[in-house]
Amino acid sequence: MEGSPRRIRRTPEEARRLILDAAREAIARSGPEGLRLHEIAAAAGVSHPLILHHFGNRAGLVRVLTREAVAELSDKLVAAMREPDHSPEAQLDRVFDAFRNGLGQLLAWLATVDPDGDLGGSTMIQREFAERLHARRLAAAPPGATIAREDSQFVIHLIAIAALGDAIYGAQFRRSAGLPEGPETDKRFRAWLAALIRAHLAPSQAGSIGRI
Amino acid sequence: MEGSPRRIRRTPEEARRLILDAAREAIARSGPEGLRLHEIAAAAGVSHPLILHHFGNRAGLVRVLTREAVAELSDKLVAAMREPDHSPEAQLDRVFDAFRNGLGQLLAWLATVDPDGDLGGSTMIQREFAERLHARRLAAAPPGATIAREDSQFVIHLIAIAALGDAIYGAQFRRSAGLPEGPETDKRFRAWLAALIRAHLAPSQAGSIGRI
DNA sequence: AGACTTACTGACAATTTTGTCAATACCAAC
DNA sequence: GTTGGTATTGACAAAATTGTCAGTAAGTCT
Structure with missing residues (x-):
């Protein structure tokens, strides 16, 4: 009766790209106010700690995003x-x-x-x-x-x-x-x-x- | 030994103006992310519930602000x-x-x-x-x-x-x-x-x- | 097969932020 | 002076948000 704890394991580049795309879309959709880790994570289909894992913190994500x-x-x-x-x-x-x-x-x-x-x-x-x-x-x-x-x-x-x-x-x-x-x-x-x-x-x- | 609980009582118009000006300045200074009730209240020299009293909620403030x-x-x-x-x-x-x-x-x-x-x-x-x-x-x-x-x-x-x-x-x-x-x-x-x-x-x- | 690296997640913690509420103080009207 | 209305506030509550951490699973290497 175990649920299926299947995980998708991506390369870091793939994961970053996925997250960045979701973030750009979130900003385009609901403006700067939409730049919330939960929202981005949901849109990208990942958990929000993954964003922190790949970008350190929110500021890091914004930095990469703008760059x-x-x-x-x-x-x-x-x-x-x-x-x-x-x-x-x-x-x-x-x-x-x-x-x-x-x-x-x-x-x-x-x-x-x-x-x-x-x-x-x-x-x-x-x-x-x-x-x-x-x-x-x-x-x-x-x-x-x-x-x-x-x-x-x-x-x-x-x-x-x-x-x-x-x-x-x-x-x-x-x-x-x-x-x-x-x-x-x-x-x-x-x-x-x-x-x-x-x-x-x-x-x-x-x-x-x-x-x- | 009582502190001085002096309050400034303004007309609703004055209070709204004070808050709106502080909000505009907060946005100009730290961008949209600066639109926090606490920050605005501090800048205006009032308590943050006063903002809610005069504008209902945050969205109300934004609405008036933009209008x-x-x-x-x-x-x-x-x-x-x-x-x-x-x-x-x-x-x-x-x-x-x-x-x-x-x-x-x-x-x-x-x-x-x-x-x-x-x-x-x-x-x-x-x-x-x-x-x-x-x-x-x-x-x-x-x-x-x-x-x-x-x-x-x-x-x-x-x-x-x-x-x-x-x-x-x-x-x-x-x-x-x-x-x-x-x-x-x-x-x-x-x-x-x-x-x-x-x-x-x-x-x-x-x-x-x-x-x- | 076993060991190792690390991408990934759930649960938890800390802080922040919005919003509520009862109490209070200021002012005007009577 | 008393009363009434309300602008104002401190304390509290609820929700959201960022961040931490230990554990798990997927893949790689030997």
Whole structure:
């Protein structure tokens, strides 16, 4: 009449992955308040001491969780930068997508939990983006022209904060602006923003976009 | 030998205000995790049951807190809209400022706690902004020209998500983009963005801003 | 097969946090 | 001054949450 005390024995990597995925989902579902060991353990189908076994304590879990999120964002941004398609439209799409799927929310949560915390790995990315953009602009500009480096940095900065803001409240803001819902409007806005930036970067052959 | 059991008796309004202010400060200081009744009570200089007396339970406090935050944002945006100075620079400043002082963080937190929660009062503001902008553009445009309403809505949308993103991670992003720290860069970026938008709204007499 | 490592779990402990309640103090009205 | 209403509090209760620990089971190595 013994119950079956069968246990699943995973490799540490598998177990950590299982727990981290469950934690990310818990945060995405019920916000930072959902980051409870019991809840995560239940979602992952393990006992809660297992989390402590693999991460030491709650803070350790949060540390790994955030480090991984930052790394993921960083990877996505690097991938976006290295992509052969350099058109503003495609790049913007990739950057906006990088913040999607809960990553934007997670970062926003980190911002509130630890306002002065460095974003670690992604620190260099924006600078690199700006440098690349600036170099490309200089190469494309007529010989005599000079372009302020700050201008390129501001372009990247605008894209970054817009992508973050869009990930957090984009859908609601769009609705509140009276725009039709659905991914179609999303696409159109990105295209519009890309055109705006393209017009700024190459003011000569642009200017008529957005006006009909 | 009796201690002095002096109590301060406030009006319910005063007490609520005191508690709400302490709660906002607690959130701003230690993030959503700082929203503990004890902590708030200590900061407000009252006992924690008083919070429950005035707000029913923790959820009640959160509800009032968020409702007030949304109302405050809404008020600030309305004030920004009604201000006589209609230059893009001044308007942008006011919108960006509206999200400052923890309001952006608070909204971001709400986004994670309650992803589908409506922004309530501010629902109409963006639409109004867009309508006003559109009307002004139509009035200023040459008789034959037509301007897509969507274009005006996108302008407002961009400002909104940029202001939110800036409030949450603006300082860190700027640092990570290699821009010098301090409020000076902040101002310069806003001016840059205002110029970008102004150039888009009136493409004729603009275009040379940002390039030197 | 036996020994060894360790992933895993149930039970327990300690602390924290929300919530309840009766008692008290402050104030206003009569 | 007395009375009544209620804002306020200390003490207590209940639940949740993190963390500990000894024991168990699964897999590996000899």
